[in-house]
Amino acid sequence: MKTAQKISNLNLKNNRKLKVFLFFLVLTSIIWLLIALSKNYTSTAIFKVEYENLPVDKLVQNKPISEVEISINAPGFTLINYKIRTHKIAFNLNGLISNKGTSFLLPNTQLSYLNKQVSNETTVVDVLQDTIFFDLGRNISKKVVVKPNVDVKFKLGYNFIEDLKLIPDSIVITGPEKKIDSISEIFTMPLELADVHQTIEADLKLDIPAAKLNLKVSNKSVHVLGKVDKFTEGVFKIPVRFINEPENVTINPFPKEIEVVYRVGLSHFNKINENSVSVVFDYNQYKNDTLIQYLTPVIQQKSEFIHSLEIQPNQIEFLIQN
Known part of the structure; x- marks a missing residue:
């Protein structure tokens, strides 16, 4: 009986020592990790790209790159934040360079501009994408007529008593010159009506072709009025x-x-x-x-x-x- 009790007391003491050892091991590891993460390191992170200050008379015709990999120097805690969450950064397009019809940006010439966008403890060291190319066109505006894409079937004996009206009947489109030149009219989205015997009033969105989605329009919809009698x-x-x-x-x-x-x-x-x-x-x-x-x-x-x-x-x- 006494021998068994001694073995039990010894195991209890050993377990306590093991727990104390593990506690201090974990505590020491945490302290070491905190000290390590408080130090500065240089690493890379992916940033979403935005572009600012495009010249008023210019337009980006094809979307440039939307992400860049940047080398930054920051405390470990901050670096972890950059690794797990994608941050945004903007390039200033006032720094665009044009050469023989080609426009491009040298990101590493804008390090001071980039550093103003990150936290005080973070330094932008280098942008790994050393050149960003742009397809620019001259930005122009043009007034074009709006035409209704309306198919109306009237009740017997009924019809329009005046021409179908669109309000407004024309819009201003703004975009690259080479795309604007080919547009002479814009249609509404289709509207089909049957057995019509009363005045028609509807707001119709404009049908902007998918290839021209980067165009700016003064109106995205028009009011259609058709008096019926x-x-x-x-x-x-x-x-x-x-x-x-x-x-x-x-x-x-x-x-x-x-x-x-x-x-x-x-x-x-x-x-x-x-x-x-x-x-x-x-x-x-x-x-x-x-x-x-x-x-x-x-x-x-x-x-x-x-x-x-x-x-x-x-x-x-x-x-x-x-």
Whole structure:
């Protein structure tokens, strides 16, 4: 019994000594690590790149490199932070060099500018990418018309009572000259509507092709307005009238009146009368071909409210008297 108790007490003492030893070993290691990490070291880290102060009349046409590897000197604690988290750093494009149409930047000429962007205990030693190339173009602006990409199917008897309006109807695009020159119009995103019988109002985004996403636009969308009304048909008669008739010639038409059949929105029907349309017959048609026996009508003017019209008859006979 006494021998077993002595062995147990000895094991207990040994365990205590082992625990004390391990405690001091861990404590010593931590202290050593803290001392080691408080010292300065030189190592590399990856930085995300931003570019500042691009000349106003220039534009980067192809995206340059977005990350660089930089050699920095900093305390161990700070270096660990740079290793586990990607930081940003900006290059000043006022330092761009151009040579025979090629533009490039020498990052290591901007070390003082880079050091202002890092913490006080960190020093930028060297940028491993010694040259960054840029594809620059002249930045220009141009006004282009916006066109609707709208497919409307109306309910029977309905239609637009005026042209579809876009607000604004043109935009200003800014970008590289070689891309801007090829653009004469911008379309809206598609809009398809069916069984339409009421006024259309919608905000449509502009369709900027993927290859031109780096363009700047004054508007990214436009307001589309299309006034819709039910259409009705109207008829009135007007006398036949001639133009370019010589002074010594009298033209007798058959018939002496023509019928104007027109389609107009119901809300504008009362605004249409005989003065809303000007139809003439041109004597020069006969003068240019004396064999013709009929003259065809020429519509000189019609009201903006008239959607379509038809002249009946669409030809008249005539008799010339000298």
